[in-house]
Amino acid sequence: MSDNKKPLCLSGKGVTKIFGFGDKKTVAVDHVDFEFHEGELISIVGESGSGKTTLAKMLLGLTSISEGQIFYQDKLRDISTHKKKKEYWKNIQAIFQDPFSSYNVFSKIDTVLLDCINMRGGRFLPMEKKIEMMTEACSFVNLKFAELTKKYPFELSGGQMQRLMIARIFLLKPKILLADEPTSMIDACSRATILDMLLNLRNEIGMTIIFITHDIGLAYYISDKVYIMEHGRFVESGTADEVILTPAANYTKRLISDVPKIYEEWDLSTV
Ligand SMILES: Nc1ncnc2c1ncn2[C@@H]1O[C@H](COP(=O)(O)OP(=O)(O)OP(=O)(O)O)[C@@H](O)[C@H]1O
Numbered sequence: 001m002s003d004n005k006k007p008l009c010l011s012g013k014g015v016t017k018i019f020g021f022g023d024k025k026t027v028a029v030d031h032v033d034f035e036f037h038e039g040e041l042i043s044i045v046g047e048s049g050s051g052k053t054t055l056a057k058m059l060l061g062l063t064s065i066s067e068g069q070i071f072y073q074d075k076l077r078d079i080s081t082h083k084k085k086k087e088y089w090k091n092i093q094a095i096f097q098d099p100f101s102s103y104n105v106f107s108k109i110d111t112v113l114l115d116c117i118n119m120r121g122g123r124f125l126p127m128e129k130k131i132e133m134m135t136e137a138c139s140f141v142n143l144k145f146a147e148l149t150k151k152y153p154f155e156l157s158g159g160q161m162q163r164l165m166i167a168r169i170f171l172l173k174p175k176i177l178l179a180d181e182p183t184s185m186i187d188a189c190s191r192a193t194i195l196d197m198l199l200n201l202r203n204e205i206g207m208t209i210i211f212i213t214h215d216i217g218l219a220y221y222i223s224d225k226v227y228i229m230e231h232g233r234f235v236e237s238g239t240a241d242e243v244i245l246t247p248a249a250n251y252t253k254r255l256i257s258d259v260p261k262i263y264e265e266w267d268l269s270t271v
């Protein structure tokens, strides 16, 4: 379990996103405050439409913030120029719900991976070294680099594609990884494998993981901190134990009651 003495990695005050105007106005994220510390695994849990992906896009700087501020390492985040944005993206990377949207369809897989090495300052490394790094990244996620090199991302299965995304993270070694339901497209067995890979990667490079999910049971088992999101607001946050074993908000209680397994497993561990 992490403690609050760890340095702040990413934090926000009053972060808000409003889409549209007048009758068509949607407040997707409504004045949320948060403090994510280095090395923590934070889950953001909420039902469909609660604003999770919108918040993720603001954290990544892919969509503008309507109100409020985001701080990176305790300083107001500045991504006002393309150059500053590129610099910021060295520190924060994402795995999205739909892996097909994450790649340039015209890039072969070796290009996708080479770009990661170049981004981390490896542009002038000898080609053999680059191949060694790509092979290592692929084998970390149980993919064979030699079989992938001439393929395009759309020629992979959903599960392979998600593993390729993790291979990219392995090469990019960001400080923060934002994972928006990375397991939604795959079966339960691959889901466990992918989660395992993410957790290994976290141990390997010590990154902060922000994990977005509907599944409060899963959040309980993997997280240090949990934020519960309802209609664009955080209705509750704290350590996984605080939030899930002693929930205060009715919404949290309802989410938990949908997963009786949490209590069963807890009972087992207390006898
Ligand atoms: N580009 C957009 N324009 C207008 N409204 C949007 C846009 N993107 C999201 N919204 C609205 O904002 C709200 C939050 O959407 P968001 O995608 O963040 O939810 P979510 O929690 O990620 O849901 P899910 O669990 O289904 O992925 C929804 O009401 C959605 O319709």
Ligand SMILES: [Mg+2]
Pocket: 052, 053, 054, 097, 180
């Ligand atoms: Mg979403």
